[in-house]
Amino acid sequence: MATHAAYMPGAKLSAGSVLWSWITTVDHKRIGQLYGVSAFFFFVVGGIEALIMRLQLAYPDGTLVSAQRFNELFTMHGTTMVFLAIMPMSAAFFNYMIPLMIGARDVAFPRLNALSYWIFLSGGLFLHVSFLAKAVPNGGWFGYANLTSQQFSPGHSIDFWMLGLQILGISSMLAGFNFLVTIINMRAPGMTLMRMPVFIWMSFVTQFLIVLAFPAITVALILLMFDRFFGTLFYSPAAGGDPLLWQHLFWIFGHPEVYILILPAMGIVSEVLPTFARKPLFGAPVVIYSGITIGFFGFGVWSHHMFSVGMGPVADAAFSITTMLIAVPTGVKILNWLCTLWGGSIRFQVPLYFSLGFIAMFTMGGLSGVMHASPPVDLQQTDTYFVVAHFHYVLFGGSIFGLFSGAYYWWPKITGKLLDERLGKVHFWLMMLGFNLTFFPQHYLGLIGMPRRIYTYAGDLGWNFWNLVSTIGAFTIAVSLLFFIYNVIKTTRSGRVASPDPWDGRTLEWSIPSPPPVYNFARVPHVQDRDDLWLQKYGDGHGGAPRPKAAPVTAAEIAAIHMPPSSFWPILLGLAMAMMISGLLISMYQVIVGGLLTLFFMYKFAMEYHRPADGPGH
Amino acid sequence: MADHAATHAVSHAAHDPNIGNTGLDHRKMGMWAFLGSDCMFFGSLIGTYLAYKGKSISGPTPHDVFDIPLTSYSAALLLASSLTMVLALAALRENRVKVATGWLLATAAMGLHFVLNQVYEFWTFVHHHDLTLGTSLFGSTFFVLTGFHGAHVTGGVIWLLLLVSLAWRGQLDRRDYTKVEVAGLYWHFVDIVWIAIFTIVYLIP
Numbered sequence: 001m002a003t004h005a006a007y008m009p010g011a012k013l014s015a016g017s018v019l020w021s022w023i024t025t026v027d028h029k030r031i032g033q034l035y036g037v038s039a040f041f042f043f044v045v046g047g048i049e050a051l052i053m054r055l056q057l058a059y060p061d062g063t064l065v066s067a068q069r070f071n072e073l074f075t076m077h078g079t080t081m082v083f084l085a086i087m088p089m090s091a092a093f094f095n096y097m098i099p100l101m102i103g104a105r106d107v108a109f110p111r112l113n114a115l116s117y118w119i120f121l122s123g124g125l126f127l128h129v130s131f132l133a134k135a136v137p138n139g140g141w142f143g144y145a146n147l148t149s150q151q152f153s154p155g156h157s158i159d160f161w162m163l164g165l166q167i168l169g170i171s172s173m174l175a176g177f178n179f180l181v182t183i184i185n186m187r188a189p190g191m192t193l194m195r196m197p198v199f200i201w202m203s204f205v206t207q208f209l210i211v212l213a214f215p216a217i218t219v220a221l222i223l224l225m226f227d228r229f230f231g232t233l234f235y236s237p238a239a240g241g242d243p244l245l246w247q248h249l250f251w252i253f254g255h256p257e258v259y260i261l262i263l264p265a266m267g268i269v270s271e272v273l274p275t276f277a278r279k280p281l282f283g284a285p286v287v288i289y290s291g292i293t294i295g296f297f298g299f300g301v302w303s304h305h306m307f308s309v310g311m312g313p314v315a316d317a318a319f320s321i322t323t324m325l326i327a328v329p330t331g332v333k334i335l336n337w338l339c340t341l342w343g344g345s346i347r348f349q350v351p352l353y354f355s356l357g358f359i360a361m362f363t364m365g366g367l368s369g370v371m372h373a374s375p376p377v378d379l380q381q382t383d384t385y386f387v388v389a390h391f392h393y394v395l396f397g398g399s400i401f402g403l404f405s406g407a408y409y410w411w412p413k414i415t416g417k418l419l420d421e422r423l424g425k426v427h428f429w430l431m432m433l434g435f436n437l438t439f440f441p442q443h444y445l446g447l448i449g450m451p452r453r454i455y456t457y458a459g460d461l462g463w464n465f466w467n468l469v470s471t472i473g474a475f476t477i478a479v480s481l482l483f484f485i486y487n488v489i490k491t492t493r494s495g496r497v498a499s500p501d502p503w504d505g506r507t508l509e510w511s512i513p514s515p516p517p518v519y520n521f522a523r524v525p526h527v528q529d530r531d532d533l534w535l536q537k538y539g540d541g542h543g544g545a546p547r548p549k550a551a552p553v554t555a556a557e558i559a560a561i562h563m564p565p566s567s568f569w570p571i572l573l574g575l576a577m578a579m580m581i582s583g584l585l586i587s588m589y590q591v592i593v594g595g596l597l598t599l600f601f602m603y604k605f606a607m608e609y610h611r612p613a614d615g616p617g618h
Numbered sequence: 619m620a621d622h623a624a625t626h627a628v629s630h631a632a633h634d635p636n637i638g639n640t641g642l643d644h645r646k647m648g649m650w651a652f653l654g655s656d657c658m659f660f661g662s663l664i665g666t667y668l669a670y671k672g673k674s675i676s677g678p679t680p681h682d683v684f685d686i687p688l689t690s691y692s693a694a695l696l697l698a699s700s701l702t703m704v705l706a707l708a709a710l711r712e713n714r715v716k717v718a719t720g721w722l723l724a725t726a727a728m729g730l731h732f733v734l735n736q737v738y739e740f741w742t743f744v745h746h747h748d749l750t751l752g753t754s755l756f757g758s759t760f761f762v763l764t765g766f767h768g769a770h771v772t773g774g775v776i777w778l779l780l781l782v783s784l785a786w787r788g789q790l791d792r793r794d795y796t797k798v799e800v801a802g803l804y805w806h807f808v809d810i811v812w813i814a815i816f817t818i819v820y821l822i823p
Contacts, residue, residue, distance in 0.1 A: 108644040177651040185638025185647055211651055215658035223666065226762055231752035234666070240675045240755050249662060564635075603780065610789065 024566035026110035027518060031117050032096030033414065036407075038117075039088035042124055046080035047481070049073045051474055054438075058471035060459035070455035071138040072157075076127075078141030079161065082261065083168045084124045086395065089403050090264035091120075091172075094179055094203050096414060100509035100516060101197050103188025103525045108181040110564045111605065116175040118574030123167030126582055130160035137161030140453070142254065143224075145235035145246035150228050156585055159228065162221050163581050169214045169221075170577070176210035179203065188508070190527035194288070197507045197530060198281055201288045202267030205295040206260050212299070213256035220249035229584065244309060251302035259298040261395060262362075263291060265402025266333060269355045272409050273337055275503050276352035277344025280531055282336045290329035290336075297326040307375045308382045316375040323373035327366060334363055349503070350424035354405030357432055361397025365390060368443065383453075386446025392439045404431075404484075412498030416515045420495065423487040430480035437473025441466035506531040519561045522553040569608060573601040636796070649800045653807045656770075660811050663763045664818060670755040677754035683747045684820055685739065692735040693816045696771070699728035700809045703802045713792040719785040722798070725805065726778035729771050736768045760819065767815055770808045777801050 022030065053073050056062040065073065095113065099106055107113050130136045135156035139148050148158045183204045187196065196204070224246070226232040233239035235246055274281045281287060303311060303319040311319075337359055346352070368390040372378045381387055412418045450463050457463055501510040508525055509516075511533050529535045536547045580594030636644050706721035740761070743749040749757045781798060784790040790798075 108638065109648065173655060177648050177655070180651045181638070181644050181647045185640050185642055185644055187639055189639060211655040212658050215655055216662050219659060219662035219666070222766075223762065226751065226758070231750075232758035232762065233752060233755055234670075234758055240673045241670070241758075242673075245666060245669060249666075252662075562635075599776070610784075 021566065023571050024114075024568045026106075026114050026564050026567055026570070028095050028099050028107050028110065028113060029414075029516065029518075029520075031113050032092045032094075034117055035088045035095055035120070036092035036414075038121055038124065039085050039092060042080050042084035043089070044481075045128070046077050046085055047478065049077040049080065051478060053077065054471040054474040056455065057457075057467050059468070060457055060461075060464055062456045065455070067455040068138065071140075071453070072136035074453055075137045075140055075161070079127065079137065079165070081395070082141060082257070083165065084127070086261050086399050086403070087172065088120060090206070090261070090399075091116075091175060093199075093264060093268065093403075093406055093410070094175070094206075097410060097509060098179060098182060098200060098203060099186070100413075100512070100520060101200050101507050102183065102186060102191060103508050103521060103527060104182065104186040105520050105524075105561070106564065107178055108186055109178045111567050111570050111608075112174055112178050114567070114570035115574055115605075116171045116178065118571045119167060119171035119174070119577060122574055122578030123164050123171060126167060126578060127160060127164035130157065130164075133160070135160055137164075142250055143246075144250075145224065145243040146237065148224060148228075148246075149235060158224075159585050162224050162228070163584060166218065166221050166225075167578060167581055169218050172210050173214050176207045176214075179207045180211065183207070188521075188525045188527050190525075191532075194285060195527055195530050195532070198270035198284055198287055198291075199264075199267035202263045202270070202291050205291050206263045209256040209260050209263075209295055209298060213253045213260070216249050217253035220246055220253070223249075225584070244306075247306050247309065248302070251305045252299070254305065255302040256295075256298045258394070259294055261399050262402075263294070265358065265399045265406075266291065268402050268406035268409070269337060269358050270333075271507065272351045272355040272405050273340045274531070275409070275505050276347050276349060276355075277341050278347070278504070279340065279344045280506075280534075282339035282342075284336075284530060287333055287336050290332045293329040294326060297322060297329070301326055304373060304378070307378045320373050320375055324370065327370050327373070330366055334359060334366075350419065350421055350428060351405050351409035351503070353425065353428040354401050354408060357428065358398060358401040358405060361393055361401055361435065365393025365395075365397055368393065381446060383451055384446035385442040385450045385452060388452055389439045389442035389446060392442075396435060396439070401431075404428075409503070410509075412502045413509055413514050413516070415492065416498050417491050417495035418498045418502060419491050420487050423483055423490070427480050427483040427487065430483065431477055434473045434476025434478075434480055437476060438470050439473070441469050441473075445470075501533075504537075506534040508532060511536070519558070519563055522558055522561070523550070567605075567608060569601055569605040573598065573605055576601050643796050645796060645800050646803070649803050653803065656807065656811075660767070660814070663766060664814065667759040667763050667819060670759050674754035674756040677757060678747050678749050680756060680760070680819070681823065683743050683749055685742070686820060688735060688739065689816065689820050692732050692739075693812060695728045695732050695735075696809050696812050699725045699732075700806050702728065703805050707795070707799060707802055710790075710792055710795055710798055715785055715791050718798075719782055719790075722778055722782050722785070726775050726782065729775040729778065729805075733768055733771055733775065736764065736771075740765075763819065764815060767808070767811055770811070774801070774805050774808055777804070 022034070025031065052065060053070065056064045056070060095107070098104075127137070133156060137143075137157050137160055139153060139158055139161065143158065143161060147153060148162070183196070183200060223232070223234040227234050227236065233241050235241055235243050237243060270281055270284075270287055300322045301319060303315060304323045307316055307319075337355075368386070372381060372387070372390065408419055408424055445463055445466050448462060450457065450461070450467075457467075498514045500513050502514070503510070508521075508527070511525065512521060525532070529540070535544070539546045576594055576597035578594075580591055580598050583590030583592075583594050638644055638647075702721045702724040706718045706725060709715075709718035709721060749760075751757055751761050778801060781790060781801060784794075
């Protein structure tokens, strides 16, 4: 088939047709790679913003950046890391691994998947156009009303932020619908819900959180947009409006968002630990139930971000209790991970290093989190560096360590090359050291009174030494990332070629070649267990024999596989939507033209496979 | 051989790429996921309306401006359009394409009538009652909530008209049942949201 030729290794292709094959791709593996590369790029951008902030704060009375620039830096750092680095890095793994781990050939809606990516990329670039327009968002990543009103934030900086987040939200929700349907509907025969790998379970819960939590911020941003552009009064105290409306809507989204950021990493760790301890995940059903419980409770704790606004003792007590409760399923998981290691025949390789780092750092972040659950304690800590330390322990120590664990774990599957173990270990230890140097002193700085978001401080407050340490730590993290980048470049050129199953894995993705062929599975597998591949290889450990090797796949079987051909409607539709939304900043004509184009491309998108005879539909 | 039978079942299901291994249609499930998400969207908007109810410090109050008989008529139109949507599907199931097209057209027409009523309602509010987006919290919350519902209805009307135009070009028949059914799910949802809005915004004093 002509559409397959573009994927076939060895085929001579011009640079133009390679580029065209990437921008029209609907292959979940390619889209996953696009997500991964873009997310890493934005991770570096957000990291550079952090380094500039740390340089500014290294000494008292720093003069590297102005107060205004500092506001822009922490706003863009937070927004970038949450929406453009961690979420899409998780999306990269959803895209690449979900179909492979459930034994499917693609996601349920391959073109919708491509659309999600192009909308995400447009949103990310749109946010960064603000640097060129000299209107960089500066209201914090949570953009509290009514600081964001026209009165207090004239100009376009808040507009860039609010429209950029709106674009990114559309992308996340479309991807959420897609993965929900994929996970429910495309599991290989025999893969019952409780036989799904734990990474799939955590991804599944995450998608529910995305599709149910994002509408709240969508509405919050719509109300803000109407306030700024069309003169409504939602966040205007002068007209009787209540700025707390923003805080409630934002955190009804914002707290589930915290779990959207951490659950995928928990899923990765739950795959890495059993593989490297060579034993099944301890109490896997309980880990799954805990993930579901976290998902439910995640919607009932949002006001713990608002203890300091004075909601009254009843609300404070209720949210304090739910916040302490949600620590229980999290603690259960930590216990299960530790018990997975107990008695295992452990191989200390880089993916396991990062997973162990995750457990240790995330536990520390969890402990400081439980402290905030108590309103009187929270009142002391709120808006200080203690909070900054806390959420970096869960977001960096948790999510980022977990995602790096996944990157080292699945790298050979995705690229067909093994990353260098020694360089990986250097990366891990430097990052571990740098991370703790950066953020552990911030606990102390917060407790002795250093507030968040200040662009400089006087020299006689006793904060000088630990701020310098923190800055040194931040640069250590940067150096550790250079080792990672060097590792990637070196092994891509001359690394060891990975076998299909380099870690002696347990789940379906290791049963197919590295990198997988475009159709993933020549034969759709029949699943009998959560650790299906392990059982195939070694039996069930209770006398069940390994399964006999299947007959080799014939060329006729492969020829019978139909994969969806590429499509250029996703990128056109994504660009039209971005054009429509960004037009709100430029001219109403652009909104109208963009809107009409969006409708037209939606129609073409929907009609591309209107008749089954035309090819596979979606 | 059982294994062979299972493989056969899978390859059979693979003929229609829209049907998953559960036997359910991807598109229908995707629409349900979207509707779940849209519940949270309208939930947040309605919550905002309720939070600000009676908090306006100037401008007309809801019951100075509402024309309940007109809005009741609009509500009746939308409810009736759910019936015609079901009739369209029933006809399509029996491959009576012309009848189905007629019912789809009737559904779209009633939806359009609803939207025009809303445009007229908004126009009278602005010109006769001096109620705009920026008049008061009531103006802000009312126009944004009902406006987003109206936008949903408008989207549904466009969708239905596209289906009608496909039918006129001979490109719609019982094979497309699921496509029309998915549009129907959306349409019924928009109706149900209106029942909530009509009750909460217009009827409860």
